[in-house]
Amino acid sequence: MSREAILKAVKKNKPEVLPLPEIDESAFQEDIDVVKTFKDNLALVGGQVFEITTDAIDAKIKEQYPNKSTIVATTTKSNLGNVEIDKNTDPHTLEHIDLAIVEGELGVSENGAIWITANNSLVRALPFITNDLVIILDKRNICLHMLEAYDNIAKRDRDFGVFISGPSKTADIEQCLVVGAHGAMSLTVLLV
Amino acid sequence: MGHAQKATEFNKDEAKVNWHDKALWYVREKRDKSAHNVQGWEYLRQLGSGIKANVLSNLDKYLIQFETNAKNNGIQVHWASNAEEHNTIINSILEKHNAKKVVKSKSMLTEECHLNPFLESKGIEVVDTDLGERIVQLAEEPPSHIVLPAIHKTKEDVDVLFQEHLNTKPSGGNPEYLVGEARKHLRDKFLNADVAITGVNFAVADTGGVVVCTNEGNADMGVHLAKAHIACMGIEKIIPQEKHLGVFLRLLARSATGQPITTYSSHFNKAEEGKEMHIVIVDNGRTEQLSREDFRASLHCIRCGACMNTCPIYRRSGGHSYDYTIPGPIGSILSPGKDLKKHSSLPFASTLCGSCSNVCPVKINIHEQLYKWRQIIVQEEKQPIVKKSILKTAGVVLSKPKLYKMAGKSARFALKHAPRFMIYNKLNAWGKARDLPEVKHESFDEWYKKRRKNE
Known part of the structure; x- marks a missing residue:
């Protein structure tokens, strides 16, 4: 009933149709090194980033996170995982995961964000509930800005996806920036 | 109590006001720095404004399109005309799941609908999980800013609050320690919650x-x-196409805190297997605001808070002085539409400097709307007698050049020679907290004529 009332009121009260603007993406074009800008922006939002070769992934992770005991890896690019999960894993059982290693689909140069889907993390809660997070990203998959990013992910199965830009953080106590609110306490991105 | 009286309360603690003022201005500066880094920023704002204007002009169709697509993805869509319906719908979903524990992320809409007290009266535990919102929830206060809900609290305030509610040790207000304790406390709430409630930043029609x-x-x-x-x-959260997120996500965080994007931008299209997802679409006065030609652009708002951070009045009066869910300049143009009498002082809580309109990522003409609400309010609401008679006299004096000159002369004479108590009285609002500027012995007109003669 409210549905009809709301739609009727909108119809009655809305202005004459105004055109939907065309987006001229050339206005945002910049001739920059997207990988370098991505790395700079990721540092700005509190993440750390290393450009390495695929065979050096596990060594790098061990170096950065030497004391992790429960590790989930949802990618075949790392062999460090010691807790197996699948799509049906109860997310509550991930409460004590120390480190999650997942692959990212796409990086965005302008803000250091990385697109992660439910397919990448198997369990949606994983990249949030883990204490620390490692994302492996192919550096050829870094685009300039968000408009380009949405073009890139337009043809996907839409269930759940998230742009992650840095570790979780808050400035809610007197504007002091504290890294590690409810999500991952740290984020390390490995560009391969 | 109007805005001015409440602002007076806030101003009693001068050190705190100064901190509040500076802290918000710092956020405004971060916004500038971040915006200037973006190639085509002004064009981006133009697009944001244009897309939102199109949305409002076609809102019924977009809402239907959104509903159809959401339902096709298994999402249950509900419609609520007002706050009461919104709360009842949520309660019925909770009842269906036999839910006793609810975690909620930031949603100004649920604040607007007073959802928490409603659910609590039904015996449900509702925990606000954004740290700032949790702080104000524990303090039993409303948020004072839409992005920085606890900006009015010092770290020492939070320390005392957490000692009382989370059994923390006194830390003198150590932010790392306090955030760490809040993380533990809220992790427990997340793990034991039956249902999660969130707001919506953008709802994509296509x-x-x-x-x-x-x-x-x-x-x-x-x-x-x-x-x-x-x-x-709210119905105005609709955007036409997913690619438009590429415009709004570029604008939102930069305008809000100066970050290039928020840490997490989560896209919910389908519930996880074995779970349920519901969307409640709410009017609660929005269609009425849509009918007001002069004020409908206020529905473009994407709730970034930039107008608050830049506003000289907001920064020095605090969010609570507005006594409305959305404070600051944007709240002052939204609230009179909800209750003109109750919020009639808010459009006057502005210098009309226009800074709010300049920073607004979707180009709402906030200061012009403030001015327009004033026109309506002086017609419809009784104004204080002092203000009325002074403005009436000023109107007469300003319309007669000779009278104006004479008034200027005698004022200059009086200000120079009259005793202090005669000048700094109740009628002189300007002189309450400061001295008047030094009086020159000639008027601008006289000075200008003299200057031309000497040329």
Whole structure:
């Protein structure tokens, strides 16, 4: 009933149709090194980033996170995982995961964000509930800005996806920036 | 109590006001720096404004399209004309799941609808999980800013509050320690919640999905652990196409805090297997605002808070002085539409400097709307007698050049020679907290004529 009332009121009260603007993406074009800008922006939002070769992934992770005991890896690019999960894993059982290693689909140069889907993390809660997070990203998959990013992910199965830009953080106590609110306490991105 | 009286209260603690003022101005500066880094920023604002204007002009069709697509993805869509319906719908979903524990991420809409007290009266535990919102919830206060809910609290205030409610040790207000304790406390809430409630930053008509932005990850911690997700949105949250997120996500965080994007921008299109997702679409006065030609652009708002951070009045009066869910300049143009009498002082809580309009990422003409509300309010609401008679006299004097000159002369004479108590009295609002500028012995007109003669 409210549905009809709301739609009727909108119809009655809305202005004459105004055109939907065309987006001229050339206005945002910049001739920059997207990988370098991505790395700079990721540092700005509190993440750390290393450009390495695929065979050096596990060594790098061990170096950065030497004391992790429960590790989930949802990618075949790392062999460090010691807790197996699948799509049906109860997310509550991930409460004590120390480190999650997942692959990212796409990086965005302008803000250091990385697109992660439910397919990448198997369990949606994983990249949030883990204490620390490692994302492996192919550096050829870094685009300039968000408009380009949405073009890139337009043809996907839409269930759940998230742009992650840095570790979780808050400035809610007197504007002091504290890294590690409810999500991952740290984020390390490995560009391969 | 009007805005001015409440602002007076806030101004009693001068050191705190100064801190509040500077802290928000710092956020404004971060916004500038961040915006200037973006190639085509002004064009981006133009697009944001244009897309939102199109949305309002076609809103019924977009809402239907959104609903159809969301339903095709298995999402249950509900419609609420007002706050009461919104709360009742949510309660019935909770009853269906036999839910006793609810975690909620930031949603100004649920604040507007007073959802928490409603659910609490039904015996349900509702925990706000954004740290700032949790702080004000524990303090039993409303948020004072839409992005920085606890900006009015010092770290020492938070320390005392957490000692009382979370059994923390006195830390003298150590932010790392306090955040760490809040993380533990809220992790327990996330793990034991039955249902998660979130707001909606953007609802995409052509996909039927919603996007929620947080820095803390609290929306995701709630949603992915609970068995059902309820997302609450005002009708104006619709955007036509997913690619338009590419415009709005570029604008939102930069305008809000100066970050290039929030840490998490989560896209919810389908519930996880075995779980439920609900969306509640709410009017609660929005269609009425849509009918007001002069004020409908206020519905473009994407709730970034930039107008608050830049406003010289907001920074020095605090969010609570507005006594409305959305404070600051944008709240002052939204609130009179809800209750003209109750909020009639808010459009006057502005210098009309226009800074709010300049920073608004979707180019709402906020200061012009403030001025327009004033025109309506002086017609419809009784004004204080002093203000009325002074303005009437000023109107007469300003319309007669000779009278104006004489008044100027005698005022200059009086200000120079009259005793202090005669000048700094109740009628002189300007002189309450400061001295008047030094009086020159000639008027601008006289000075200008003399200057021309000497040329």
